[in-house]
Amino acid sequence: MTTTTATGTTGATGTTPTTKTRNEAPERSAPAPVPVLWLALLATPVAAAANAPVLILPDMAASLGVSTSTAAWLVAAFAWAMAVSVPLLAGLLRRRGLAPVLRLSGALLLGGTLLVAVSPWLPATLLGRAAQAAGGAGLVAAAMSLAGSARRMGVISAGFGMLGASGPLLGAQLSHTVSWRLALSVSLVSLLAVPAVSRYATAQAATTATTATATATAATATATPQIGRFDAPGAALLTVLATTLVLLPHAPAVAAGSAALAAVLLTLHVRRRPDGFVPAALVRSPLFLGSALLALALSTSYFTLLFAVPRLLSDRAGWDVTTAGTGQLVALLTGSALSWLLAAASARMGRRAVRTVLVAIGTLAAVLAVFASWGPLLLVATLGGVFGATGANAVLSVQAASSVPGPQRPTAIGLFALCYQLGGAFGPAIATALVPG
Numbered sequence: 001m002t003t004t005t006a007t008g009t010t011g012a013t014g015t016t017p018t019t020k021t022r023n024e025a026p027e028r029s030a031p032a033p034v035p036v037l038w039l040a041l042l043a044t045p046v047a048a049a050a051n052a053p054v055l056i057l058p059d060m061a062a063s064l065g066v067s068t069s070t071a072a073w074l075v076a077a078f079a080w081a082m083a084v085s086v087p088l089l090a091g092l093l094r095r096r097g098l099a100p101v102l103r104l105s106g107a108l109l110l111g112g113t114l115l116v117a118v119s120p121w122l123p124a125t126l127l128g129r130a131a132q133a134a135g136g137a138g139l140v141a142a143a144m145s146l147a148g149s150a151r152r153m154g155v156i157s158a159g160f161g162m163l164g165a166s167g168p169l170l171g172a173q174l175s176h177t178v179s180w181r182l183a184l185s186v187s188l189v190s191l192l193a194v195p196a197v198s199r200y201a202t203a204q205a206a207t208t209a210t211t212a213t214a215t216a217t218a219a220t221a222t223a224t225p226q227i228g229r230f231d232a233p234g235a236a237l238l239t240v241l242a243t244t245l246v247l248l249p250h251a252p253a254v255a256a257g258s259a260a261l262a263a264v265l266l267t268l269h270v271r272r273r274p275d276g277f278v279p280a281a282l283v284r285s286p287l288f289l290g291s292a293l294l295a296l297a298l299s300t301s302y303f304t305l306l307f308a309v310p311r312l313l314s315d316r317a318g319w320d321v322t323t324a325g326t327g328q329l330v331a332l333l334t335g336s337a338l339s340w341l342l343a344a345a346s347a348r349m350g351r352r353a354v355r356t357v358l359v360a361i362g363t364l365a366a367v368l369a370v371f372a373s374w375g376p377l378l379l380v381a382t383l384g385g386v387f388g389a390t391g392a393n394a395v396l397s398v399q400a401a402s403s404v405p406g407p408q409r410p411t412a413i414g415l416f417a418l419c420y421q422l423g424g425a426f427g428p429a430i431a432t433a434l435v436p437g
Helices: 017-029 036-043 045-055 057-064 073-096 098-118 122-147 150-177 186-210 212-220 232-247 252-272 286-317 321-349 351-371 375-401 406-434
Strands: none
Touching: 036 045, 036 122, 036 150, 036 186, 045 057, 045 073, 045 122, 045 150, 045 186, 057 073, 073 098, 073 122, 073 232, 073 406, 098 122, 098 186, 122 150, 122 186, 122 375, 122 406, 150 186, 150 321, 150 375, 232 252, 232 406, 286 321, 286 351, 286 375, 286 406, 321 351, 321 375, 351 375, 375 406
């Protein structure tokens, strides 16, 4: 983390000793970045938790005494809470700093998991799943804000893809050997990383308390709280808009009208309060809007393929469930790992080249899913879909954050993540409509 604080008076030979000492002090006192593996551990287990119920919904339904379709609300509740909570807790990160977000997120995750572990009723279990998702969302927002580069974001994003791909199989194994309640508790692993990241937050806060230049740097890294009146109406309107968008596939007519109204009200509010919960500079930034919308498109395509390709493998290629599931798992793991290579090379490639690769791969994946009938080509479509989505999450999130001043970057990351999460709500519904089971 480097700061350049003074242009100072320089002589013919360079910077004076006094200026040099003043410039170097913050660098010596600045804490080292959090190791990226701690950030990956903090953020990625929630991906496995999100997908853990996919193969065990009948077991969950029987235990709770409800139908399988009713138990599916446990998946919907998790997706809704995840989508809504990421921008909300990113806003808290912007306003209060890293440590409070880690404490609140850890408490929500632990409390929600305990409720899921003991509740015999669906409503209480739904509440527990929502709390788990909210806690995981806060940890994701913290990890993404601390990543700082596309290369480090690539590690986190690839971990998301890998654990998300492994989630259904992991959930099934834990359910069959122990309990479905344990399968829904895998995101607790994230708490192992909280102490290490908290120590970083403490060191960062100590640095910012002693050096004004370090304070400015830490604000960019999201550890410094932002002072100002909380924009409750802006947060409420964004929550309503996100909720209606998540419900759009389930109740299109009502949700579409409600979403349009919420969007109009939020737009008017942003004009009245340009420095509020949704900063005007953010929604007016072509770089942010382009990054977020492309991520939404690639995420929607990926989640559509995730649910559609297994059915296509059965219908077109005649593969059985076990073969299709194994093939898709290999494709998902491979695509997630390859996305890190794109993230690592993105700084050398340039913004336009990276976006060209993402759009090309995403388009190819969709075309293969539409026309291919050979099994391996359908798996290539899955690989391309997860590569595009995880690569976009890694690279475009950094671009989106760079479109605004440092203090607004947590908000930019939160709203970007909201767009990505909406793909998880839209994709399964599109797959069901296009490829009925």
